[in-house]
Amino acid sequence: MKYLSTRGGMAPQPFCDILLEGLAPDGGLTLPETLPALGADTLESWRELDYADLAARVLGLFIDDIDAAALSRMTRAAYAPDVFPCIAPVKPLRPGLSLLGLSEGPTLAFKDMAMQFLGQVFEYVLAQRGQTLNILGATSGDTGSAAEYALCGKRGVSVFMLSPHGRMSAFQRAQMYSLQDDNIHNIAVRGVFDECQDIVKTLAGDLEFKSAHHLGAVNSINWARIAAQVVYYVWGWLRAARGPGQQVSFTVPSGNFGNILAGHIARRMGVPIRRLVLATNENNVLEEFFRTGIYRPRAASQTHATSSPSMDISRASNFERFVFDLIDRDPARVRALMEELRTTGQFDLSALRPEFTERYGFQAGASTHADRLRTIGDIRRDAGVLIDPHTADGVKVALEHLEDGVPMLVLETALPAKFAETILEATGETPEVPPGLQDLDRRPQRVELMDCDVRQIADYVHRHALR
Template identity: 80%
Template sequence: MNYLSTRGGMPPAPFCDILLEGLAPDGGLTLPEQLPRLDTATLDSWRALPYADLAARVLGLFIDDIPAADLLAMTRAAYAPSVFPQLAPIKPLDDGLLLLGLSEGPTLAFKDMAMQFLGQVFEYELARRGQTLNILGATSGDTGSAAEYALRGKAGIAVFMLSPHGRMSAFQRAQMYSLQDDNIHNLALRGVFDECQDVVKSLAGDLDFKQRYRLGAVNSINWARIAAQVVYYIWGYLRVAARPGDPVSFAVPSGNFGNILAGHVARQMGVPIHRLVLATNENNVLEEFFRTGLYRPRPASQTQATSSPSMDISRASNFERFVFDLVGRDPQRVSELMGQLGTHGQFDLSALQPGFEGQYGFVAGTSTHADRLMTIRATFERSGVLVDPHTADGLKVASQYLEPDIPMLVLETALPVKFAQTIVEATGQWPAIPAGLEDLEQRPQRVQVLDCDVGQVADYIRRHAV
């Protein structure tokens, strides 16, 4: 299987090439020339597979330049019991919703589900090629720690993770900044997440700098992240569909559009997904698009700091892949729209708006701080289950789209302890801290605070690249 760019300026390339490159050379995002298709019989034949083996089957549809036995060894290492004590358990709630538990990994957030595989496949491919790689990423909260825990100590890899200074929870900061591994570099930039992502895209778009310092990506701009996330949509479907072919809906808290894009990919592959329910917080750029067809990212000055901070994003860097599908996989049209975005700060696809739900199953809604507190409190009182603020956003919006006889799986985002202050505000109770992490926020932290400036970040990479 070969991969192309959403903007058409890249020759077809195999998986392992685009794995190490991240952003396409023309500034677009990579994706398969054609998505693999799954029929009901194939899906049903996978029902009894353990998660690691299912992951190898699904990822094998996207990866044909790694031997199947090696791929299975990687997924079994990534999803071993020592890494994930539980793998994507289903948690029924009293109100008819179901949680798909994705936060059982080492950093207590759903990003571990894909990132642990990335850690395995990066090290494998770099060893096979005898190369090194400098990972440059941006995080609004959970991507950073998941990437760093997956890549810490990996041979031939350095990680440079940009985060918005002071805009993550204390627990999230401690998870990242307390790591003392020599190959992990935390750079806190004075700005918001979107500005951190702009720095990443600027350096990834500087082809000379990218090639000289062997830059790669772990953000969801890397297709390998999306492919690994497709697995848990198929896993969730197989757990709750009563009969082969029965429809299932998914609700996804979304800021950067990577997690829900994986659901879109699964649906396009033939998984019987009825609806994809997108939930945003007060930074509702994506909700506005699905409601109106107008994509209107906001500047940093208008990006609100909320109690679901990992979704405090006003420019969804993964959205371009969905736009590519919306406009009939026409790279020239995508380039035109991205040009309009740069010139006018928006583009209008309202003419296509009826197809957002009709053809692609997308609906959307917004959740506020008050909604978050109410949902956390009500869920705990009714079901005895504590949820984090982002998952609460998903539950709130999902409840608006419940339908008889169609299960609604809400993708869990993180464990509540990562956002303890909001949990206390909602319930009056402090969430349980997992064993071994009781002193996390008291551990020494190592972080470099910089201005949100491409030059300063580039200079730091020059001095610390492997």
């Protein structure tokens, strides 16, 4: 299995090389040259596997430069009961509609599902090669804490995580900033998530700086994140489908397009997925694209601060991977579209709109603060299940796309405890904080506050990076 770049400027490379690189040298994103195929017999043979074994099977399709025994040890460690006491349960909400619970890990968010594996595979590959790695990432709330909890204390790796100052929930800030490990560096940037992400891409695109400081990525620009997320689509289908070939739809709250991209990959591999329904909040750039065919990211000043803050994103890092498929994997056209985006602020693929649903199964919808409050309250009252604001965006949109005879799974984004203020507004009750985290808001916090200045952040990385 070799990997190429969406922009065509990289020789095919094995998994372990692209794992440590993150962004491709030509500025593109890595993808397998060809996707493995999953037939009905294979899927049915996996029904009785536990999550760790299923992860080893699925990830083994993408990773052939790590032996199967080592990969199995890593998935066993990543998805152990002490890490995920309950893993990816299906929770019925209404007839035909269920929640796929992805937030039972250490940071109470779906990002743990992939990050715990990344923590294992980074440490393994770095030890095998005798190398060090400095992870430079950006977070709108959940990626940062999931990455830091997965990598804190790991040998040979340090994390530099940029977050938008004042734009995460208090719980999200406390989770990240209370970590005291020497290999964790939190940087709060005076700006929005998209500006944090731009700084990461600028430094990752500076090949001299990247090489000198051994920079890697843990955001979903890293293919390993996407591969690990494919696993729970297979898991969800195995639990929702009533038999071979039964189609299942998934609704996915998405801001950076990584979570739903994994569903797109699973569908292309042969998992019987009927619809991939994308749910956004007021920052509806992706919903607008699937409705109109025009991709028009917004400026930082136009990015709304909402009550589902992890989706307060106006430029989706993973979208280029889908566009690559949409235009028949033509890297020259990708380069042209990215240049058009850079110079005009948008590109137009409206001529391909019929393919969005007919070929790839995509639909989309948006949600508002009022929608979130109403949905949280309704689901609490009717199903006895408390959901977080991002998941509420998903449930609201899922209800608009139900089809008779097709089970719909909404991918849970986080546990309600991370967004207590909104939950209180919606239900009049304060969500329960899991054991071990009740004192989180009282723990000392360690964070550097910086201007939105790539030179200032580059200097900080230079002074603190592992050599």
